[in-house]
Amino acid sequence: MIEVNDLTVRYGDAIVVDGLTFAAKPGRVTGFLGPNGAGKSTTMRAVLGLEAPQAGTALVAGRPYASLKRPLLTLGALLDAGAVHGGRTARAHVACVARSNGIGLARVDEVLDRAGLTSVAGRRIAKFSLGMRQRLGIAVALLGDPEALMFDEPVNGLDPEGVRWIRELMRALAAEGRAVLVSSHLMAEMAMTADHVVVVGRGRLIADTAMAALAERCRRDVLVRAADPAALATVLRADGGTVRTENAPASATVLRAEGGVVRAEKGLAVTGLEVTGLEAGRIGELAFAHGIALYELTPREASLEEAFMELTDDSREYVAR
Structure with missing residues (x-):
């Protein structure tokens, strides 16, 4: 040793x-x-x-x-x-x-x-x-x-x-x-x-x-993009989730039903929600129960690099600006 x-x-x-x-x-x-x-x-x-x-x-x-x-x-x-x-x-x-x-x-x-x-x-x-x-x-x-x-x-x-x-x-x-x-x-x-x-x-x-324990000490969340992010955020908070709006909205392909015909519209800005306290499966169930269409549902966890950067944020001496 x-x-x-x-x-x-x-x-x-x-x-x-x-x-x-x-x-x-x-x-x-x-x-x-x-x-x-x-x-x-x-x-x-x-x-x-x-x-x-x-x-x-x-x-x-x-x-x-x-x-x-x-x-x-x-x-x-x-x-x-x-x-x-x-x-x-x-x-x-x-x-x-x-x-x-x-x-x-x-x-x-x-x-x-x-x-x-x-x-x-x-x-x-x-x-x-x-x-x-x-x-x-x-x-x-x-x-x-x-x-x-x-x-x-x-x-x-x-x-x-x-x-x-x-x-x-x-x-x-x-x-x-x-x-x-x-x-x-x-x-x-x-x-x-x-x-x-x-x-x-x-x-x-x-x-x-x-x-295995290092990344668990850092951020874990679920990234959600929905047709009505404000309504979904209200539903998720009511079920005990913590919801933050993602800083940069993403461009997405959204499916819309018009007169029985499904059309794809590209390049629409869809606000992302960063959700903690709820698993992806539970978020999907709540969205379905309230009739809110989801475009993305992605569980995320910190990589070792992210965990390392978070742990050493106050200890780095040489940082490029």
Whole structure:
């Protein structure tokens, strides 16, 4: 398990990580989310002993990382894919790291193959693309067959096949009972990968919850467009619903019956109603009972990106206007 307990890191007068506490537990992928400048990378560096905290602890399997005699057997990590010697070949780089932890050369070939780099193992790293360097960093993280893994933005530079590969790899590692902590800004990818999420902003914990529970904390409603939105709003409020008018009316194709003939009129502005407190089925029943035609009835819930933006709204430092 990767444990962060009341961790505080300062750079001069600036508090980058402020009393942060969370754990990445075995058997699940923990997404580590937050806006730029939230302290995610600094926290990960503290776990690896690359930052000295002013307070608190960052532990791996209950111990400081620096105290481990063969650390790659306990925690494998990728923080910066560019932190390699460009003049070395991929195989020489992995072999050098393996030797530092008493890991045999057979394992070097195994992880290079698992990362899809066997065909370029003899190529110098300086000629690698960013995506290839990411794969190389992941191969190094896997070297010691560790109990826990930690990745900072691992999908940067990967093509679609590579993104799917790292997603499936992290899920497989967690299924084997390992703790996996991954930082990413790609919310859609995290929604498909993480079981649990830790959200931070300005160095402080904002949320520590299951992925499935995160979106439930944010807005859910039903979008309704009707022939008589004012009348429908009155009916829905009487049944306990909360109704708001949508900001921008939509253009719709409306069916009208005239003399027994149904005609379609396009481009009519139809005011939308945002309804909370009532399910879509109940709204349809009420509209039918009161003879109000519906043009749209769409249940909506917040995506992970929307939930993230709502949670971190007061914590973003760099916002384009």
